[in-house]
Amino acid sequence: MINIPATIRISLRALRVNKMRSALTMLGIIIGVSAVITMLAVGTGARQRIGEQMASIGSNLLMVLPGSTTSGGVRMGAGTQPTLSTGDADAIQKECLSVMYVAPVLSGVAQVIYGNQNWSTGITGTTTNMLYVRDWPLSAGRPFTDEEMRSASKVCLLGQTVVDNLFGGINPIGQIIRIKNVPFTVIGVLDAKGQDPGGHDQDDTVYVPVTTAQKKLFGTAFPGMVRIIMVKAKSADDLASAEKEIAELLRQRHHTGQKQDDDFTVRNLTQMMQAAEQSTKVMTLLLGAIASVSLLVGGIGIMNIMLVSVTERTREIGIRMAIGAKTWDIRLQFIIEALTLSMIGGVVGIIIGISSSEVVSLIFEWPTVISPVSIILSFGFSGFVGIFFGFYPAYKASLLDPIEALRYE
Amino acid sequence: MALIETQNINKIYSLGDVEVNALKDVSLTIEKGEFIAIMGPSGSGKSTFMNVLGCLDKPTSGIYLLEGIDVAHMNRDELAAIRNKKLGFVFQGFNLLPRTSAMENVELPMLYDGLPAGERKEKAMAAMAVVGLAGREDHHPNQLSGGQQQRVAIARALVNNAPIILADEPTGNLDTKTSIEIMELFVRLNEESHITIILVTHEKDIAEFSRRRIFFRDGVVVSDELSGKA
Numbered sequence: 001m002i003n004i005p006a007t008i009r010i011s012l013r014a015l016r017v018n019k020m021r022s023a024l025t026m027l028g029i030i031i032g033v034s035a036v037i038t039m040l041a042v043g044t045g046a047r048q049r050i051g052e053q054m055a056s057i058g059s060n061l062l063m064v065l066p067g068s069t070t071s072g073g074v075r076m077g078a079g080t081q082p083t084l085s086t087g088d089a090d091a092i093q094k095e096c097l098s099v100m101y102v103a104p105v106l107s108g109v110a111q112v113i114y115g116n117q118n119w120s121t122g123i124t125g126t127t128t129n130m131l132y133v134r135d136w137p138l139s140a141g142r143p144f145t146d147e148e149m150r151s152a153s154k155v156c157l158l159g160q161t162v163v164d165n166l167f168g169g170i171n172p173i174g175q176i177i178r179i180k181n182v183p184f185t186v187i188g189v190l191d192a193k194g195q196d197p198g199g200h201d202q203d204d205t206v207y208v209p210v211t212t213a214q215k216k217l218f219g220t221a222f223p224g225m226v227r228i229i230m231v232k233a234k235s236a237d238d239l240a241s242a243e244k245e246i247a248e249l250l251r252q253r254h255h256t257g258q259k260q261d262d263d264f265t266v267r268n269l270t271q272m273m274q275a276a277e278q279s280t281k282v283m284t285l286l287l288g289a290i291a292s293v294s295l296l297v298g299g300i301g302i303m304n305i306m307l308v309s310v311t312e313r314t315r316e317i318g319i320r321m322a323i324g325a326k327t328w329d330i331r332l333q334f335i336i337e338a339l340t341l342s343m344i345g346g347v348v349g350i351i352i353g354i355s356s357s358e359v360v361s362l363i364f365e366w367p368t369v370i371s372p373v374s375i376i377l378s379f380g381f382s383g384f385v386g387i388f389f390g391f392y393p394a395y396k397a398s399l400l401d402p403i404e405a406l407r408y409e
Numbered sequence: 410m411a412l413i414e415t416q417n418i419n420k421i422y423s424l425g426d427v428e429v430n431a432l433k434d435v436s437l438t439i440e441k442g443e444f445i446a447i448m449g450p451s452g453s454g455k456s457t458f459m460n461v462l463g464c465l466d467k468p469t470s471g472i473y474l475l476e477g478i479d480v481a482h483m484n485r486d487e488l489a490a491i492r493n494k495k496l497g498f499v500f501q502g503f504n505l506l507p508r509t510s511a512m513e514n515v516e517l518p519m520l521y522d523g524l525p526a527g528e529r530k531e532k533a534m535a536a537m538a539v540v541g542l543a544g545r546e547d548h549h550p551n552q553l554s555g556g557q558q559q560r561v562a563i564a565r566a567l568v569n570n571a572p573i574i575l576a577d578e579p580t581g582n583l584d585t586k587t588s589i590e591i592m593e594l595f596v597r598l599n600e601e602s603h604i605t606i607i608l609v610t611h612e613k614d615i616a617e618f619s620r621r622r623i624f625f626r627d628g629v630v631v632s633d634e635l636s637g638k639a
């Protein structure tokens with residue numbers, strides 16, 4: 001009969017006798033586990049941040065950009081030619097079946113003044129649909145009315161950053177601000193959204209009707225021109241067909257010939273974001289895998305020390321066998337020793353891993369997320385390492401011949 | 410039924426092409442309560458015989474019956490259980506676990522017998538008292554004299570109420586005075602508790618304490634005599 005609590009006590013005593021050696025052996029596991037915890041925390045943090053930013057951009061998004069036209073053999077960059085119009089946006093909304101919402105954008109940077117406060121920010125001329133495209137609710141006030149859109153009214157919606165910088169504690173609704181010296185009435189405030197994946201503050205913006213932007217703020221030689229058309233597809237599955245429908249429609253509307261290049265570009269934002277998320281996922285796994293190697297090395301360290309220990313304690317094993325220790329009494333004694341080393345190492349490693357994740361997020365301002373899964377995993381894995389690498393030395397010990405073991409000096 | 414019965418036991422060690430016949434047709438019967446000294450020159454097979462009796466080694470041929478049971482077909486763990494319950498070992502070099510208190514050394518056989526902690530403690534204390542070491546339970550082997558260490562080893566051999574104690578040169582590392590004390594302890598255990606004691610020695614004075622002397626030479630039992638000492 002195997003007496004587990006007593007065997008555990010025997011193992012613990014053996015570890016206590018050789019404190020320094022036990023500590024050094026644990027070090028390998030401690031480093032391995034804390035590395036795994038920290039790496040997973042850093043990777044998961046990055047992924048979570050990207051995920052949040054993705055959600056803040058809005059889902060199922062396509063972006064139509066003008067340009068990439070050939071001008072005398074020189075290909076211009078996307079967006080350099082004024083080839084998109086409010087008409088294109090309306091046509092996409094009407095004719096493309098996979099499309100849910102369309103919002104044209106004509107934007108520019110301008111100084112915004114309220115009283116004696118001023119603030120330079122991005123002005124976005126768009127439609128109310130933009131709020132649906134971006135899944136962006138208002139925290140106060142109301143969106144543009146159809147009448148305001150049609151008549152190019154001087155009304156605006158403010159991002160939270162602009163509100164904070166211009167108004168301090170005052171309620172901005174109903175106040176008059178001046179954009180490029182044109183007075184606008186504030187009718188609403190956009191909900192705070194935070195940074196986009198590029199690190200830009202999305203709340204540092206002012207929305208005005210696109211018609212107003214065209215006529216009063218950023219008027220050009222091309223009436224009705226817009227810089228970007230934002231499109232929200234009906235679902236993630238509809239993104240590809242929406243992309244195709246838009247391209248076909250625009251080629252038709254722009255009278256693009258068979259052999260001519262498109263004078264617009266459709267970008268799948270969701271896809272780009274997913275690619276970014278995928279790459280952080282790969283990075284997390286890679287970091288985790290590298291860290292796991294150190295855990296493996298720690299395990300080999302345990303096996304090494306346990307083998308030395310079995311040899312050193314050959315006589316002790318002989319005595320135990322003579323007195324009546326059975327095969328599994330001996331095996332368990334050494335397995336529990338190895339397990340104790342690796343589990344204590346694992347717990348210390350988890351504590352150090354959590355602390356160093358905190359340090360990383362403090363010093364590098366990098367979000368780290370300690371998932372319970374990574375803790376359970378590390379704990380389980382260090383236990384596994386102990387049993388796995390402890391088994392062979394324990395097996396060897398249990399096969400010793402008692403007479404020879406007793407004679408061992 | 411005899412406590413121990415051996416019939417034509419042979420033990421042959423093969424060292425390459427050389428064969429050492431360490432035991433040759435050893436047939437002996439040992440009854441419960443005997444006190445036996447096994448004697449003989451160095452290399453005559455005394456330890457080999459003790460190892461066979463102790464179920465630490467198996468004879469090459471022959472039959473060994475312990476309490477009428479043939480141990481030849483038992484596996485490692487069954488033999489370990491026999492050693493645990495039927496046999497107590499006392500070695501020349503004491504063979505206590507270092508850095509482990511006397512108490513815990515004595516508890517060891519009960520640990521492998523699966524006794525609960527309370528009972529272990531109680532019995533170990535009693536065994537320590539029997540060998541005259543009450544109060545030294547917490548001492549470690551390196552804090553005890555040779556004679557005291559051997560007493561701890563005897564307590565460990567006693568503690569599972571084994572009917573047989575096997576002692577291979579138990580006084581080999583002790584001075585004369587201490588040797589006599591240890592032998593007196595064996596005599597007391599034999600007389601008061603009727604424990605069968607089989608010990609190896611090459612000293613006549615030590616053998617004097619026994620009641621039966623078996624002489625080995627070149628693996629053969631050359632004489633087996635009872636002494637008049639009561």
Ligand SMILES: Nc1ncnc2c1ncn2[C@@H]1O[C@H](COP(=O)(O)OP(=O)(O)O)[C@@H](O)[C@H]1O
Nearest residue numbers: 422424429431450451452453454455456457458
């Ligand atoms: N493990 C072994 N391998 C080979 N020969 C051995 C072994 N053990 C004992 N012998 C031989 O068997 C003979 C008896 O040894 P042993 O029983 O130890 O003698 P004793 O205890 O009487 O001095 C000796 O010749 C010894 O060399």
Ligand SMILES: [Mg+2]
Nearest residue numbers: 455456457577
């Ligand atoms: Mg010998």
